[in-house]
Amino acid sequence: MDTRRSRKLGTSVNWLKRHLVVIAGLFTLGFLLLPNVVVTVFSFNNPKGRFNYEWQEFSTAAWTDPCGVADLCGSLSLSLQIALWATLGATVLGAMIAFALVRYRFRARGAVNSLIFLPMAMPEVVMAASLLTLFLNMGVQLGFWTILIAHIMFCLSFVVTAVKARVMSMDPRLEEAARDLYAGPFQTFVRVTLPIAAPGIAAGALLAFALSFDDFIITNFNAGSTVTFPMFVWGSAQRGTPVQINVIGTAMFVVAVLLVLASMAIGSRRKRQKA
């Protein structure tokens, strides 16, 4: 009997050994996703009073009327606009800087190369405060444009990093081959350089969008009376949290997951086509 029990114990230990990685993975996933689950669950709550911290009863009221809270959808649309423009600006500028840093030797190259990472390393509060000082000294009206300028600035370094890595790993012979095959400088760039650098540029752009969309500290300093979505959430958290915030949060999470799933599906289909 003893031997049987110990054998049983042995097999369960073995089972644990074999599945330890999966178990650890599931735990990590749970840890990461639990906050999202809470947000989602509470988006269906019907809270009593102003705060949405205690479960009362199921309701879809907030989902049917996501813009029901004053200024919420306005701030969301402003945040999306700023994120889009900041992404565009930072990606174009950042990609150009990355190409310049990798391909050309110029006087201040070393300095630019290290200074470009400063926004990444510097505490956001410091950057926010110094930007505000700059804007005030220049007498610039705080609002949409100051937010946009600030966002482009701190997104730049991330785009440069992402694109630079890609451009550095690019074989310079590919562009030589293009030039050899009757492509002028512009054609070479459009037909060969850009498509090959595209994954790096796309990664930089996605990063920039995410960073810009949820930035709070720098935005808060330089927004003046303008209110972006993160600022709106912060502000309402002082006075009471409308369920609609959970609705928007859940919707964004779902959109992000769908995008990832779609890109994975396209990727695997392409792979199958190739094989």
Add this chain to the structure above:
Amino acid sequence: MTTKDSSGDVRLSGISKTYGSFTAVHPLDLTVPQGSFFALLGASGCGKTTTLRMIAGLEEPTSGTVFLGDQDVTALPPYKRPVNTVFQSYALFPHLDIFENVAFGLRRRGVKSVKKQVEEMLDLVQLGEQARKKPHQLSGGQQQRVAVARALINHPKVLLLDEPLGALDLKLRRQMQLELKRIQTEVGITFVHVTHDQEEAMTMADTVAVMNAGRVEQLGAPDELYENPRTTFVANFLGTSNLIEAEVDTKAGDDIVLKAGGGKLTLPSERCSASTATGGKVLVGVRPEKISLVHADDAGEIPDGRNRITGTIADASFIGVSTQYVIDSPICPELAVYVQNVERDGRLTPGADVVLHWSPAHTFGLDAAQDIDAGTEEEAA
């Protein structure tokens, strides 16, 4: 070879390239005739690739002129030269499939219907089935053929090949050498081929230019370079040579008689690239396979008129078709002798006294002022 059409001639006139204080290519004059298969042969860093890139327009010469036919193309960018390149490691566009890779040049020149041409070209290199695959899905040999097809489809006046077979394994390399040679004969385009592999250069090319330290050491047909090298570098870099230090003794008709140790060696004066003043030093060269080896007891059987040297066998290695001997001689240490394994003499083992003999017609003479080891593997290492 016809002399009528010279539009595919490549003519380099006084072309040179320096990087700072380093001279990659010394002023160089070179003519590659239309339709020929021309090889630039040399060790890495000898300037052969730089020369090729100057023809392609990817490198700007420091001085000199590049002519294609009668046209001066020195100032033209690569995309305006009727020249295409097969790059080392191919440089296929990873984001385009095989069809689009091959069609690239045609599309850039605004050719509307490329389908038929691309398909024909893919058939020529036997890759019709692979048209929709991406480069990374093909094997090395297939990628190599795509690179050739991508260049050839443009009907360039000159095709430049930069170590195109370097990344392939030996067997595939042999196969591609014949394949490239076949394609060249078929399309009749001038090929300029850069390689460090002397066997590859000799197998494929009509004319070989041996380069060393930014200069062309010697230029000629492969057999001519091999049989009658004019510098120690060429003698050692192309195959193996035995070089023996000797002194000019007398001249007898078309021959020069030289003193080496106690013996005399004869050398046809037309095969000597050194000055032949009496008392002058000359390096006498002979290829290992041109030498016959007999045991010292049979020395009487050697016909008259042959160059002969005595020595002892230091080492013998049997390699199947032949046996390679290393002979120690008072005149010259470590002479290499390759003997075909037809009838093997059992007495020829290490320690045996032997006589080496060869025809004076297989002897060549070099200027003794040169480094005797230039171009050998020991020197390269």
